[in-house]
Ligand SMILES: Nc1ncnc2c1ncn2[C@@H]1O[C@H](COP(=O)(O)OP(=O)(O)O)[C@@H](O)[C@H]1O
């Protein structure tokens with residue numbers, strides 16, 4: 332297993348900076364998820380690590396060794412893609428054995444390693460079948476087994492679960508998580524799905540336009556986003572983002588001019604910024620039914636409520652936009668007239684979307 336470090340890595344395709352001066356290290360045995368919208372440079376980063384793409388500038392290190400310009404086969408990385416590339420004419424058993432045979436391992440070793448993969452992936456029912464006869468989840472399991480049986484220095488996964496039905500995807504996430512911990516493999520997993528990222532990663536690396544926006548444990552990205560983009564990309568239902576005036580007492584939200592009084596340290600942060608206006612971010616879970624006579628209660632216009640599992644949410648209109656809040660369990664038509672905002676949990680952004688630090 333290797334530690335992988337990217338130092339000022341850039342990849343340009345003509346005028347497009349697909350990867351734009353990225354520096355980050357993936358620790359030995361760490362499960363890191365590269366997350367971001369389509370086109371932000373995730374796949375290109377992964378292909379550089381695999382050696383399938385040449386960096387325009389910068390370095391890639393596996394432990395102490397620079398591999399930036401080494402061919403893929405000497406890097407000992409394994410990569411699994413969204414669409415599985417198993418050999419259709421070979422049984423799963425022979426697909427897994429293939430990379431081992433190719434490097435001349437003994438029959439006894441190959442048998443032992445297939446048994447090892449079987450133990451981890453529970454492959455009994457599929458070992459003697461051909462890929463074409465398997466459901467997508469089972470095929471992806473076989474592809475993962477073929478990738479990890481070689482004991483690569485790094486495991487690279489490019490949207491490996493996105494072609495799998497929602498229902499099997501959760502099971503595959505669980506499998507992947509266990510497998511990764513059991514093997515202790517340095518794993519870099521790419522996805523555009525924030526829920527997948529949040530449920531799998533030791534650390535999430537959020538990307539945008541070829542750059543890293545923020546890297547940290549899932550809870551840190553959720554609770555402490557560096558900017559408006561990060562706040563909005565992570566969390567579902569998504570954060571409420573509202574224009575606000577910053578005043579001496581607090582904030583005044585939207586055209587509806589809802590005044591919110593703030594804790595002192597928040598006021599200090601707004602004062603330090605010197606800005607008269609900006610934006611606030613409010614997670615739906617910080618917006619809950621108000622008690623009677625609440626100061627700064629938020630009026631609920633034209634609400635619709637819905638449940639996701641046992642959680643109830645309400646969408647309502649204010650200042651020409653839709654706000655999202657959370658309701659206690661109850662009948663669907665029971666929606667309060669006003670909602671309460673937990674001021675301690677507000678995020679503040681400059682008009683350009685940069686987060687204002689609260690000391
Ligand atoms: N081979 C290529 N030639 C030209 N442009 C490319 C090539 N590969 C990727 N790009 C561009 O680089 C950017 C990043 O692409 P990619 O790494 O595939 O993003 P992601 O995996 O995050 O969706 C996109 O603008 C894409 O169009």
Ligand SMILES: [Mg+2]
Pocket residue numbers: 373374375
């Ligand atoms: Mg991609």
